[in-house]
Amino acid sequence: MTVTSAPAALPPLAARARTVGGSPVREILAVTGIAAAFRTVLEESPERALQYSTTEGEPALRSGLAARVTAQGLPTDPDDLLVTTGSQQALSLLASALIDPGDTVLVESPCYLAALQVFGLAGARILPVPGDADGVDPAALEELVRTERPKLLYLVPTFQNPTGRTMPAARRAALATTAARHGLWIVEDDPYGELRYDGERVPWIASFPGAADRVVLLGSFSKVMAPGLRLGWLRAPGALRRACAVAKQAADLHTPTLNQLAAARYLDVLDGHVATVRAVYGARRDAMLAGLADALPAGSTWNRPEGGMFLWARLPEPYDTTALLRRVVEHDVAYVPGEPFYAADPxxxxxxxxxxxxxxxxxxxxxxxLAAGLSG
Ligand SMILES: Cc1ncc(COP(=O)(O)O)c(C=O)c1O
Structure with a gap:
């Protein structure tokens, strides 16, 4: 092989790539800060970080979390919390602790898909509660609670997956009252609440009168730190929390110690990171809202979520989003069809x-x- 001359310089990157600056992906994923937290933990306390921990979770993480939840309006003691391997595990633990086969579980319509899976695997009878753009309808819930005697109501009240909708405070209060009156557990799953781009924060259902001894609040680091850490938590009344801890012991003994200790350190700088993420995601939401009218067929409707990751659209008759997806994917773009998110009558x-x-x-x-795919 012969070497002729030094290769000529390549043409420059596109202007857009040159002006973007530091990688937004790295910033959004908090890579640098999380890596530093892991290094510090491994340098300062390797024996602890690589040892077994308690099932309830590392004290440093539980106290950091308790302070955070308290600062957000819900007085919380570290002992009120159980650290979980993602909030998905919290759902599984709650199903183990609460659901006997045949028990009735009420869900939103549509509902977070993997919650339907968890409750289905536990042998629950799953019933959707009718609702609207503000979430479940309190009168419909009251009726179902009286006629169906459900054990549990599962909700994502803030920036819901899949719709992005948020339940207003008055409805939350009504739900807490219904739960108190009829003896119902409410699982309030809130992985998206910190991702607010405008509007006012709505208090957790867990903080309304009547809710204290019957609402389980779930949180997650997946949307504000990194999903690969597999870190979440649940805040539950004593007896239920202890039953969840027993179920967790059987499932995985505890959530990885190293991840918990690193996350506890990262909590100190989490607010700054969340502020960055909010600004970036808010601009992306606005970009999507700005283009939707031209992309979707005439007669389509969609919402404008104040935060979170998703928005929800409805196409006019006779569009079937499940059937259409194959055609749309040929244009190298995708959406998630609504159908699998419904417990019944998709x-x-x-x-x-x-x-x-x-x-x-x-x-x-x-x-x-998307417009090209939908128009065939
Ligand atoms: C509503 C809801 N609950 C729970 C989860 C699971 O999150 P984690 O990564 O904490 O297990 C998700 C993930 O998308 C979600 O949207």
Missing amino acids: DRSTLRLCFVTQTPEEIAEGLRR
Whole structure:
């Protein structure tokens, strides 16, 4: 082989790539700060970080979390919390602790898909509660609670997955009252609440009168730190929390010590990171909202979530989003059809769009492709 001359310089990157600066992906994923937290923990307390821990969770993480939840309006002691391997595990633990086969579980319509899986695997009879753009309808809930004697109501009240909708305070209060009056557990799953781009924070259902001894609040680090850490938590009344701890002991003894200690350190800087993420995601939501009218067929409707990751759209008759997806994917773009999110009677004209993973420019391009895919 002969070497002729030094290769010529390549043409420069596109202007957009040169001006973007530091990698938004790295910033959004908090890579540098999390890596530093892991290094510090391994340098300062390797024996502890690599040892077994308690099932309830590392004291440093529980106290940091308790302070955070308290600061957000719900007085919480570290002992009120159980650290879980993602909030998905919290759902499994609650199902083990609460659900006997045949028990009735009420869910939103539509509902977070993997919660339907958990309750289904536990042998529950799953019934959807009718609702609207503000979430479940309190009168419909009251009726179902009286006629069906459910054990549990599962809700994502803030920036729901899949719809992005948020339940107003008055409804939360009504639900807490219904639960108190009829003896119902409420599972309030809140992985998205910190991702608010505008509007006012709505208090957790757990903080309303009547809720204290019957609402389980779930939180997660997946959307504000990194999903690969597999860190979540549940805040539950004593007897239920202890039953969940027994179920967790059987499932995995405890959540990885190293991850817990690193997250406890990262909590000190989490607010700054969340502020960065909010600004980036908020701009992405706006980019999607700006392009939707041109992308979806005439007669479509969609919402404008104040936070979270998703928005929900409904196409006019006779569009079937499950059937259409194959055609749309040929244009190298995708959405999630609404159908699997329904416990019963799916609305096949609905779809979920995620607005956080692409840049505004990519979102604009994705919407152009979506329009092409939908128009055949
Ligand atoms: C409503 C809801 N609950 C729970 C989870 C699971 O999150 P984690 O990664 O904490 O297990 C998700 C993940 O998308 C979710 O949307």
